[in-house]
């Protein structure tokens with residue numbers, strides 16, 4: 216297993232690359248979508264939160280796809296800082312809203328995504344994380360309910376009341392000029408049909424380009440949010456996604472925190488099942504207390520999930536992808552995001568060192584392996 220850091224668009228700077236190395240990372244996962252663009256209720260010092268139903272911000276320029284030169288330049292900057300660029304996380308709603316919505320621009324946007332994937336392949340970036348969701352990450356509240364009164368994110372009950380306004384998808388505004396109205400509800404089967412078509416269209420190009428697509432589950436994992444169906448809101452639904460199109464490029468951006476929030480199944484069984492299949496491109500690691508619709512995100516060393524058990528399962532199954540901290544509560548200091556990340560990375564590095572230590576006794580190894588089952 217490799218340890219990395221996820222960096223938002225405004226953090227793609229030498230200072231942040233140095234911070235990642237200082238905190239022990241060898242890899243980074245980058246976000247090229249600026250979630251915070253014109254998002255007044257979405258401060259850049261935290262994970263993108265927004266208000267309960269406000270979009271995070273305004274999507275990018277639909278005419279500007281990420282170019283090979285821009286991607287190569289990014290990769291070189293990261294490599295010059297001594298790190299490896301492991302993945303790009305998330306497509307810009309500006310580039311694929313009508314794939315999600317099955318709108319009139321779907322054919323050209325499928326070509327957009329194919330072009331982006333080809334550009335990534337040419338630039339030597341091996342993974343594209345995505346989240347096939349209409350309502351996106353929403354319905355959460357930010358409260359000072361974490362350990363030591365840390366500001367943290369969670370759900371305080373179902374959040375299905377507010378429909379998605381027209382011009383918004385996946386929690387971002389892609390068209391601010393829409394006169395009004397709301398997105399009509401669709402069925403779960405219709406959402407799966409859209410995903411299937413998307414994967415069938417783009418996976419052959421991804422295979423050719425040497426890029427793997429990696430799916431994030433629905434966060435929060437409710438059956439519906441804002442009157443729209445969710446795709447992966449129980450652990451077994453990941454299997455349906457993998458089985459829907461057989462391809463070496465069809466993989467998972469497995470989010471341990473989101474899976475732990477699901478009402479069915481077992482997070483250890485899910486991590487074991489998907490890592491044994493070799494289907495996890497990379498891992499989002501965070502801890503949580505509770506399940507939807509009542510949960511909150513916690514620091515890595517507390518919460519419901521036994522992280523040592525999760526990491527020992529990944530170790531046993533020889534997971535060789537990257538693990539990045541997902542979100543953490545905000546720590547009370549001048550750099551709440553940095554402090555939360557450094558704390559989480561320290562925990563992960565210690566666990567990794569323990570699992571990989573030649574000094575660990577056979578008995579300890581056996582016990583950890585047992586624990587991982």
Ligand SMILES: [Mn+2]
Nearest residue numbers: 470473499541
């Ligand atoms: Mn996640």
